[in-house]
Amino acid sequence: xxxxxxxxxxxxxxxxxxxxxxxxxxxxxxxxxxxxxxxxxxxxxxxxxxxxxxxxxxxxxxxxxxxxxxxxxxxxxxxxxxxxxxxxxxxxxxxxxxxxxxxxxxxxxxxxxxxxxxxxxxxxxxxxxxxxxxxxxxxxxxxxxxxxxxxxxxxxxxxxxxxxxx
Numbered sequence: 001x002x003x004x005x006x007x008x009x010x011x012x013x014x015x016x017x018x019x020x021x022x023x024x025x026x027x028x029x030x031x032x033x034x035x036x037x038x039x040x041x042x043x044x045x046x047x048x049x050x051x052x053x054x055x056x057x058x059x060x061x062x063x064x065x066x067x068x069x070x071x072x073x074x075x076x077x078x079x080x081x082x083x084x085x086x087x088x089x090x091x092x093x094x095x096x097x098x099x100x101x102x103x104x105x106x107x108x109x110x111x112x113x114x115x116x117x118x119x120x121x122x123x124x125x126x127x128x129x130x131x132x133x134x135x136x137x138x139x140x141x142x143x144x145x146x147x148x149x150x151x152x153x154x155x156x157x158x159x160x161x162x163x164x165x166x
Contacts, residue, residue, distance in 0.1 A: 060103055067101070068135055075128045076157035078121075087121040094119055113137060128152045 058066065079086050098114055101107035113134055120130040132149035139146055159165030
């Protein structure tokens, strides 16, 4: 199955492609839709006819950014001294997340990464570092720079030491 095809409906999946790729692959249909919208005077929130509205479904890049934000925030709030139930819950969460993630290609990659690098659940620091390492492996695969995992608590839990988040 192509990574750009939804595993649910075999239709083009917005969550499986960037907006730019989506536009390239669907240009004719989108131009026709823009022409139709112009004829009806449909505008985005700023009043520009035919431009992409801010309340459109998430594309792959937006979904990824927001998902990473959620995952890192969950890790940042994980207990410093988790009990057995906390440990099982977080393992279950990541396994279910990796099954249900809307981008099938991304979900498959996460499932493989979970097998090769099992989740570390002994405490909040360990979980946050593990997730940072997972995120960095994804960043490197897609050509983005790695994040300095020594700064994971500043980024996702405490705020930057310079006070800019206060």
